[in-house]
Amino acid sequence: MSFETIIELEELARYYEMGGVTIKALDGVTIQIRRSEYVSIVGPSGSGKTTLFNMIGGLDRPTRGRVYIDGVDVSRLDAYELAWLRCRKIGYIFQTFNLIQVLTAIENVALPTVFAGVPRDEGLERAEKLLSSVGLSERLHHRPTELSAGQQQRVAIARAMANDPAIILADEPTGNLDLNTGMEIIDLLHGLNKTRGMTLIAATHDLKMIKASDRIVWMRDGKIEKIERG
Amino acid sequence: MSERDSVSRVQFKLDDALRLGYDYIKRRLDRATINIASIALGISFLSTLMLTDAFYRAYALAGGGRLSVETYQYWLMFVALVVSVVGVTNAMLIAVYERYREIGTMKCLGAMDSHILLLFLVESSIQGTIGGVLGFILGIIGALLSTGFTTGFDIILKVPLAEILLLFVGSTVLSIILSIVATMYPAFRAAKLNPVEALSYEL
Numbered sequence: 001m002s003f004e005t006i007i008e009l010e011e012l013a014r015y016y017e018m019g020g021v022t023i024k025a026l027d028g029v030t031i032q033i034r035r036s037e038y039v040s041i042v043g044p045s046g047s048g049k050t051t052l053f054n055m056i057g058g059l060d061r062p063t064r065g066r067v068y069i070d071g072v073d074v075s076r077l078d079a080y081e082l083a084w085l086r087c088r089k090i091g092y093i094f095q096t097f098n099l100i101q102v103l104t105a106i107e108n109v110a111l112p113t114v115f116a117g118v119p120r121d122e123g124l125e126r127a128e129k130l131l132s133s134v135g136l137s138e139r140l141h142h143r144p145t146e147l148s149a150g151q152q153q154r155v156a157i158a159r160a161m162a163n164d165p166a167i168i169l170a171d172e173p174t175g176n177l178d179l180n181t182g183m184e185i186i187d188l189l190h191g192l193n194k195t196r197g198m199t200l201i202a203a204t205h206d207l208k209m210i211k212a213s214d215r216i217v218w219m220r221d222g223k224i225e226k227i228e229r230g
Numbered sequence: 231m232s233e234r235d236s237v238s239r240v241q242f243k244l245d246d247a248l249r250l251g252y253d254y255i256k257r258r259l260d261r262a263t264i265n266i267a268s269i270a271l272g273i274s275f276l277s278t279l280m281l282t283d284a285f286y287r288a289y290a291l292a293g294g295g296r297l298s299v300e301t302y303q304y305w306l307m308f309v310a311l312v313v314s315v316v317g318v319t320n321a322m323l324i325a326v327y328e329r330y331r332e333i334g335t336m337k338c339l340g341a342m343d344s345h346i347l348l349l350f351l352v353e354s355s356i357q358g359t360i361g362g363v364l365g366f367i368l369g370i371i372g373a374l375l376s377t378g379f380t381t382g383f384d385i386i387l388k389v390p391l392a393e394i395l396l397l398f399v400g401s402t403v404l405s406i407i408l409s410i411v412a413t414m415y416p417a418f419r420a421a422k423l424n425p426v427e428a429l430s431y432e433l
């Protein structure tokens with residue numbers, strides 16, 4: 001395992017102006033995350049976890065500070081390069097799964113490969129393998145409404161891995177799942193982190209998820225409160 | 231992103247857009263049906279008048295009396311087309327709202343603005359094609375019903391086939407163009423959506 005830095009945040013801040021009031025969603029966050037590391041982000045509602053993910057994923061621009069991914073300053077990327085980053089470098093997992101309702105499981109998983117310009121057959125083949133690896137080989141042609149919550153999140157995880165990203169950003173991946181299903185998802189994500197060496201960053205309230213991680217970042221009011229070893 | 235130059239492909243081909251557009255139409259058939267019906271009605275009005283005119287000319291040529299389409303009927307046709315365009319714009323705007331989250335998700339997965347734009351335009355082109363064909367069929371029926379009792383229903387056989395084909399192609403192309411025009415604004419809004427806002431949008 002290498003110990004090079006994959007993500008570096010430098011005095012990162014994001015302010016919102018709301019009717020004359022400044023909301024400091026992020027207020028000077030500095031941290032380095034190593035390749036293949038598993039980091040849990042913990043903090044009360046409104047502490048800035050989602051905002052932090054939006055910054056790392058290049059979905060939103062910081063008010064101040066820098067985000068470096070593999071040494072590249074994300075704020076310097078143009079629209080095309082940002083799309084490339086989201087497509088190839090980062091896999092997103094959401095609390096609400098966010099599957100495309102009109103598409104089947106295998107089509108959902110293949111969608112990022114479509115945006116990456118992978119030939120259709122190859123994309124579908126890849127999607128099938130990924131769905132098998134998350135235990136859904138029997139559910140390839142089911143639509144999201146025909147799947148349980150846990151199964152939907154598995155599809156979402158397979159989709160996040162479609163272009164073999166270096167980083168997985170998971171924003172409360174077990175937030176909408178019951179205890180046991182949540183456990184399974186955590187094991188799955190943890191396994192991917194260990195076997196494929198994907199850098200995993202997960203916002204969570206889930207103690208079991210926190211325990212499995214290499215580092216725990218505690219956030220409060222847009223700042224890092226403390227960092228613990230897992 | 232050192233490998234950016236070697237594998238810098240963020241692509242989305244027309245057949246991918248077609249497939250996705252088709253999936254959206256198939257799975258959200260109610261909205262698509264409204265759009266198709268709206269376009270088909272406008273186009274059926276247009277092709278009724280065009281065909282009626284063609285029938286009258288064929289009738290005159292065959293020695294029948296001189297008949298013609300009234301100017302006010304063309305005005306009605308124009309109004310019908312405008313109404314159908316506005317109807318499609320409205321329905322597509324609602325479709326964009328319904329898909330806020332999905333659009334945000336697609337952008338997270340690497341879709342560019344142009345991909346989202348293409349997706350909506352392709353979807354409306356498919357609807358425009360179906361609406362155009364249906365509209366023309368309705369137009370033939372309409373024209374026959376409005377002329378047949380004076381000219382005889384076999385009048386359609388006296389119009390050169392090439393002329394009917396030309397009208398068919400013309401009205402279908404116009405139908406597609408009108409669908410695309412009607413979807414420009416909604417599609418542009420969808421493409422320009424900020425992914426963070428789109429993802430946090432609650433229906």
Ligand SMILES: Nc1ncnc2c1ncn2[C@@H]1O[C@H](COP(=O)(O)OP(=O)(O)OP(=O)(O)O)[C@@H](O)[C@H]1O
Nearest residue numbers: 016018023024025044045046047048049050051052
């Ligand atoms: N678009 C916005 N406009 C104004 N304020 C915002 C916006 N987005 C987030 N905020 C504010 O920024 C702060 C951080 O929000 P964020 O969503 O990052 O918190 P969070 O830690 O993810 O919370 P939760 O655990 O509830 O998901 C909150 O006070 C929130 O109200």
Ligand SMILES: [Mg+2]
Nearest residue numbers: 049050051171
């Ligand atoms: Mg959040």
